Amino acid sequence: MRYLWQMLAALAVLAALSGGAVVTLGLYNVSARVGHLPGVSWVLHTAFRNSVRLRAERPPQLPDLNDPALIELGARHYDWACRACHAAPGVAQSPTMAAMVPPPPHIETAVQGWQPHHLHWITANGIKMTGMPQWPAARDDEVWPVVAFLTAVQDGMTGAAYAALTRLPDGPAPQAYCRGCHTPALGTHVPPLAGQGAAYLRMSLRAYLDGSRASGIMAQAVSRPSPAELDALATWFAQQPAPTHAPPPTPAPLIAQGRALAHAATADPDVPACAACHGPNASESAAETPTLVGLPPAYIRQQLLLWRDGARGGGSRAHLMRVAAQNLSDADITALTAYYTTLETNGTGPENE
């Protein structure tokens, strides 16, 4: 018995020593060329697939993944964030990326066998020890456009279709990249920039850059121009004429309810008068306060939800807006969205009739 114990102790010491030697003397060969021992790759990959199936939760309601604007937004993000590793429909993978261990599968293969909520989970969480990155902001709502794109790839997107989706508009370089997304065509999901003041745009771009405003899509986008170019972009966009927009059809009583809330003309004292900061007649407000005129409904609604949950950051005045939104009910958000999306321009619109 005693002999057995001595044996075990000796073995333990030996194991610790050899483990230490592998780490400190560099005995383990980390070369990707050597690859894994037989079977290890299979074990890792199988563990990954089962882990995703166990953890990904199907949401009660999926967004409309066939929405062409959602697919295009996802494709444009993919093009700058994921393409380097996974290539694109109809395009061969770069030999360097294909030589990773494990290799990132070509996107046409990567999407096979997964359901939308699986793809959402993978894109949001990333995969440990493979080089597949997690979403660079703590926000799951913005992952859906990418999922919409990935399901379109599952449905057999062609190379030509991909090229058309991600083509940049004509015009000078850094602006063209931004205008790819910030265009009326994607207007339901992406806010227009023309119409905002330069100070607000500049502040927002800095907030995306330093992470104080969370958005995986915009964090990736602002990494493309240089910081100096960003300030110039803010000035350029602020000078563009605000796009004319057709207000979506909205029931009049809902607009009236939103207008009353925005002007603190209701019996409910919990909602601050949005109009005091955002206008209409916002000309006297701080330059870093955005106008809400011309913002798409889905965007306003999503931003208000983020503000209420404390998940929307921004510049030095962001805490004002966080406090202003903290007591909004879902019904308030619906009514306020209806009011602000039907305002034509600052100072005009239904409230002056």
Next chain:
Amino acid sequence: MTGSTARVDHIAPSRRLLRSSALLATLALSGCDGRQSVLAPGGADARVLGDLFWVMLGGAIILWLLVNGLFFYVTRINRAALSRRFANGLIIVGGVIFPTVILGALLAYGLSIMPDQRAPGDGLTLRVTGEQWWWRVEYWPEGAEAPIISANEIRLPAGQRSEIILDAGRVIHSFWIPALGGKMDMFPGRETRMSLHPEAPGHWRGQCAEFCGASHALMAFEVVAMAPDDFALWLAAQEAPAAPPADPAGIRGAEVFTREGCGACHTVRGPEGRDSQPRGAVGPDLTHVGSRLSLGAGTLGTTLEDFETWIAHTGAIKPEVEMPAYDHLSAGDLSDLAQYLKGLE
């Protein structure tokens, strides 16, 4: 206080007792400085309650002396066995008849003063709503069609009984001015009422007396009883629109007020017709904030410095307060704002 508790282990029990009772006495006495004390009544209702307290206390002392006297008598003075007749009599008289009469009398006395506590007002009605963590106050003079709005301060005409209607925003609070009367709970969506009758002009303090969240302890208010004529003048001044200061700092301050969206939550009633600002109601009405006696519901004074401190550090002063801290403002903007608000008299 922490210092003395830390040393407690090393001192003899008798001294410890002495110390802790001294501490308790100091705490108790600090409640009697008159501004917020039931023992220094300034109103008819508080006087009745005070009388009730003193009568009860006197009765309790007499009873205590009687019981302990008897106890002393049978254990120390006359240790011989009592006669059966005497003992039976003692039980029936001292144990049944005496308490019944005493309790009955106290009950009758107590019930007799109840109607006073519920007496209707003489004309003026106040409507007070408990918010987290401040007081919305409306004055409804007899026959008024619209209220005169103020906050965090209760002013009453002396020598009259005023009606007070109580309500609450989101959670239960309790309205209590110890020097003027009893306390009354305030419930969201259900009105309760009370009336108060300050006897002479005076200045007291009220406090929320029902736990209502993080800043409950910082939810107080100033109470001022004024001679009826003075009160009428004061009320007329409150009813008037704001008279913003005309000095350059005050004018700049008004611009900062607009620029920073203070109006989203606060109303400053402008002159008739020139009132383009929305009338925010999330926070206290500021039309005459410069004439008030405290800021932040009895938390700070009203010097220029207090205004600046409040605006820039709300959350640090009152935990979870629903006003954002304007710590991004420059020192110049802050001092202009303070000048403007202080000038709103």
